[in-house]
Amino acid sequence: MRNSVIGSIILHVLVSAAALLWLLWYFIPVGPVLKGMVTVLVVALAAWLTWKSCRRQDSGAEKGAQSFAELPPPDTQGPIVLVCGDGLDALFQDQTLRKTAQGCWLRVGDVARLPEVVRQILAQQPRQTGQLSVMYICLPDQHRDEAVLRESLKVLRQQIRQTSTLTGFTLPVVLSCKLSGPVTPWVVVRGDKPVVSPADEAPVAFVDWQQTGENLLTLPLLSQAYAFIRATLLDELEKADRLNPPVHPFAVALRTGAASGEDASVWSHWLYRRTCLQLPPASERQEMNPRFPDAVLPLLSPFASPVQGGQRTRCVLLxxxxxxxxxxxxxxxxxxxxxxxxxxxxxxxxxxxxxxxxxxxxxxxxxxxxxxxxxxxxxxxxxxxxxxxxxxxxxxxxxxxxxxxTYVPEPPPKPVPVPKIVRLDSMSLFDSGKAALKDGSTKVLVNALVGIKAKPGWLIVVSGHTDNTGSALLNQTLSLQRAGSVRDWMRDTGDVPESCFAVQGYGDSRPIASNDTPDGRAHNRRVEISLVPQADACRLPDIKTASSELSGVSTQEMEK
Structure with missing residues (x-):
């Protein structure tokens, strides 16, 4: 297999795989794990398709080499015309390929072999796909039944449809007809401008050719010949069909002077019914007429160029x-x-x-x-x-x-009030070693405790403290008794329920100064009064217990 074919296969597979991976990684909303698995699958599938296509191309190339002894060289320029139809043995004369400066003619044989030949060319020399065209040769003098002739043209339409599927586009079709009659050069009709191509001369316009010599005498016969082609051959090729699309020939090449094959041919019947003419046997001058309509090749050249294409390219584009x-x-x-x-x-x-x-x-x-x-x-x-x-x-x-x-942030939390502690000097309230309030202590208590008031939900804690002089048990008992004396005074003076109070005696267990100095011991001898939030504290008559949510209220708020 040629390197160009391998390169074409690899290029098509790479483009297809790249398109799929591009779609997968950039657009399909799936996870990376699944993307990785699919990527591995696409790469493996691309490798398998490449290997399989290469093997298929190798097999096709081997079959093509067995079927064709000669193909156009890879560097062939111009049209490559696949010739099929009638009279190919006399046309090619034991040859398969006829090369000219403007293109080449390749013998196919039976029109049913046309897709096979195209497939083999695609396998061996795919770049020549764009150079291919088809010429169907029809010899009406060799056909006695018009229905059989039309059936052969229907087969041509079927094969052209198959070749279009293989190549991805419709190959240009040239219809060539040789009819019995006076010898004329090739007349090539494309559109509404027929051109005459005499042997060894430059092509001339049909209008100019018919005005020279005795050419005007052949005009009625050529007119009937083209009318026959249009009414019989072109009518069948361009007929709408449910299975096969119509074939519109690229050009029509015709000439007269071919030997009559049948006395009662389709062409003879046509000519006799319309003109009552019976043509004599062909003269020997027809051997001087060129066998191939080479004037068609320049017309096909603008539409013939090497390409990389076919069904594979069409699938990739899709x-x-x-x-x-x-x-x-x-x-x-x-x-x-x-x-x-x-x-x-x-x-x-x-x-x-x-x-x-x-x-x-x-x-x-x-x-x-x-x-x-x-x-x-x-x-x-x-x-x-x-x-x-x-x-x-x-x-x-x-x-x-x-x-x-529109967002409003949460306000900062209110500071938790620190309970107010009133600290009283024990020596200003009690005599040394005594727990009863001494005379003159009432004024000190009133001045110090003016801000301490009972309130539902608050507990008045009275705690007594001593220095470390004496035994710990005596100090603890003395501190508790002194705290109780202060509690009793506050209860009796302020008419506060006893449930509002808590009395504690700590003795010398919680000093606030050193007991090694007289000043430190004086600071440690004290009675402390503070308000502490407590849910069920201080139940006053007809007053509901405050909830624990009041625990954040400061002592200053209670003084109001």
Whole structure:
């Protein structure tokens, strides 16, 4: 197999695999694990298709080498005309290929072999696909039944359809007819401008040719010949068919002077019915007429050029179109998913009351993440998966910013009030070693305890303390008795229920100064009074117990 064929196969497979992977990695919204698995599958499939196509091409090349002894050289320029139809033995004279400066003629034989020949050329020399064309030779003098002649043309239409499937385009078809009658050069009709190609002379316009010599005498016969071709051959080729499309010939080449094959041929009947003429046997001058209509080759040259194509290229182009359409669809889906995600975050934000600070903060974080993502895409460009659809980034970003701007942060917590402690010197209230209030202590108590008032939900804690002089048991008992004396005075003086008080004696266990010095021991001999929040404390008549939520109220608020 030629290197160009291998390169063509590899190129087609690589382009197909690249298109699929591009669609997979940039547009299809699946996870990276699944993308990796599909990538491995695509690479393995591409390798298998390459190996299988190479083997198929090798097999086709071997069959082509067995079927064809000679093919046009790879560097052949100009049209390559595949010749099929009637009288090929006399036309090619034991040859398969006839090369000229303007192109070449390749013998096919039976028209049913036309797809096989095209397939073999595709396998061995695919670049010549664009140079191919078909010439069907019809000899009406060798046909006695018009129905059989039309059936052969119907077969030609079927084979042209098959070759179109192989190559990806319809090959140009040239219809060549040789009819009995006076010898004339080839007349090539393309469109409405017939051209005459005399032997060894430059082609001339039909109007100019008929005005020279005795050529005007052959005009009626040529007119009948073309009328026969148009009414019989072209009518069958261009007929609409449910299975096979019509074939519109690229050009028609005709000449008269061929030997009569049958006395009662289709052409003889046609000519006799319309003109009552019976043609004599052909003269020997017809051997001087060129066998091939070489004037057709220059007309085919603009439409013949080496290409890389065929069914494989058509499949790759179809795959590229499908990938492009799928990319557009997935891009639209990805944009719709982005809109749904941002909309869900906005709906969750709107559903949370402003007083629910913790859930509101979590929802705010999601909105900020969405806004940051859209801002980055605005600066750096949106990803490819969103770029082919209607990307609504700017519109979504504005809505997100408006929602973020409405956020009200949680107010800072109120400071927890520190209970007010009133510290009284024990020596100003009691005599040494005594627990009874001494005379003159009332004024000290009134001045010191003016801010201590009972309130539901608050407990008045009275604790006594001593220095370390004496035994610990005596000190603890003395401190408890002194605290009780102060409690009794506050209860009796302020008419405060006893449930509002708690009496504690700590002795010398909680010094606030060193007991090694007289000044330190004086500081340690004290009675402390403080207000402490407690739910069931201080039950006053007709007053409900304050809840523990009042625990944050400061002592200064109670003094009001």
């Amino acid at each position: 795959l590229l179109w499908l990938c492009a359409l799928a990319a557009l669809g997935f891009s639209a889906l990805n944009n719709a998913a982005l809109i749904r995600q941002v909309s869900a975050d906005l709906q969750r934000w709107a559903a949370i009351p402003m007083t629910h600070y913790a859930p509101k903060a979590h929802s705010l974080a999601d909105l900020k993440q969405d806004a940051l993502l859209l801002e980055r895409w605005q600066r750096q460009g949106e990803p490819l998966k969103l770029s082919l659809g209607y990307y609504p980034g700017q519109r979504l970003w504005l809505v997100l910013q408006q929602a973020v701007d």
